[in-house]
Amino acid sequence: MRKISFIAIFFFFLSVFSNEKSIIESLSYLSLKTENLSIPIENVKRGNYSFYLNDYLLKYPQKSEECSENLKFLIENKMFFNLFKYINFGKFSKKNSKIEKNFSYMKPFVNYDYPSFLIDTLINDSIFFLEAEKFLSGCDEFFSSRSLENLLKEVERLFSFDKDQLLNYLKNNFETYSKSGIEVIIDSLGEDNQYSLDRPNVLIVDIGGNDSYFARKEGSLATGLKGFGGVVDFEGDDRYFGKNFDLGCGIFGIGFIYDVKGNDIYQSDFATVGSGFSGLGFIIDNDGNDSYISKGYSQGFGFTKGIGFIYDKNGNDFYLVQNGIIDHREVDYHSHLSQGFGFGIRDIASGGVGIILDLKGNDIYKGEYFVQGSSYWFSFGLLYDSTGNDTYSSRRYSQGAGTHFTTGVLIDREGDDSHYSWGVSMGCGHDFSSGFLFDYKGNDLYLSDWLSIGSGNANGNGILIDFEGDDFYSAQNKDCMGYGNFYRNTFSIGILFDKDGKDLYNGKNLKTNVRSDLGVLIDEK
Structure with a gap:
């Protein structure tokens, strides 16, 4: 085992180039790959419900940065059809999809509505799994109808228009939308309006004013259920108040909010604020200091065959997940499954893709269990923050x-x-999984207690790479800052690699430190 460590360390130094992509691919290539495991992966997941991207990253974790950049490109350019095609089939294209001249949509027969079993804390196991199977049956029915393709292209068409073009298009196609089960509400005066909805598949376009949006029932405001629904708000300091399954939630359909300008508040409970359940749910906010507040399954959350994301282009933003469902490991904390989180049901079905993409601003991300670029069971979670002095606060299973x-x-x-x-975070892989944290520039602080800061456990691999800046790392236990272990007759890998800057590790200036047989801390300069 010690021989493996020395070989790995030797390979690390051979692989250190000035190019950031080369470093990530070289170090990540050492990660545990499922194709090399003795456990037959296909026997522990439901292949019919897998996204190609999620399985691809399990096999090729060194491609995580490249895939993240591809997702960023598609979201930035509002290429929703290509986004789904890339995640579902692995086909990446920068060429816009062909959109039919006229929108035609027939509501599919799907014998299922809201997956409320996910957020029902009183449900027993037998009913939970029965409801899960019903949801999967609905998933089969929906995707066999190919309805999502038409919806994706139509929503992409809407986002290609400027304000006047959008208003004219919707006025000319009001009857077509109505026949497709989509109600259209247009405010062209720019006044301060209040909207209150009690049903899904409603499209609101508001050209200005400080507006308030309320969900009277769950699954109504900016919810697409076997269709699409959303809000396009061009200007104003707006407030969106939901319940569950809303505020950019797609269930066998597409739900979205597109807010162009203003300091906005998005507040709801569960399955909300950019969440996808066998569909696409998202929020795009172009400008303003915004607050995103929810209780769970939210803020860029993807369930089985679902994609959920928040794309915030500019502003000092606050992402808060609080209260919600108590985690059985610590009764004082909650399982949030939010802020760029993909989730599948263990032993039942593979999960989805959850993303937060925030381009500018000094942002705050706060949650507890399962948050901030993390995932569970054949899924993918990404939190991508481009610029700003940001704060990430969490408890466990978080931050890559x-x-x-x-x-x-x-x-x-x-x-x-x-x-x-607190633990299992900051580039941590647990149980045949990969967890990565890549920081490229800035003087950064990393504080955790256990199994964090580049740690692999139970045949997982965790990597934290910091490329530039004077950084400070602090951890309470030895299973941090480059730690891996041997378990179930195979290995885990943990790597902490700091390329440049005057750095301190628990107050010490270290260079290379072999933390365990399969864990290493490397400080190049």
């Missing part, structure tokens, strides 16, 4: 963490950032 055959990534491109957690 993968748990049970899955991949989680946190990317921070620039800024003096602070990372706080």
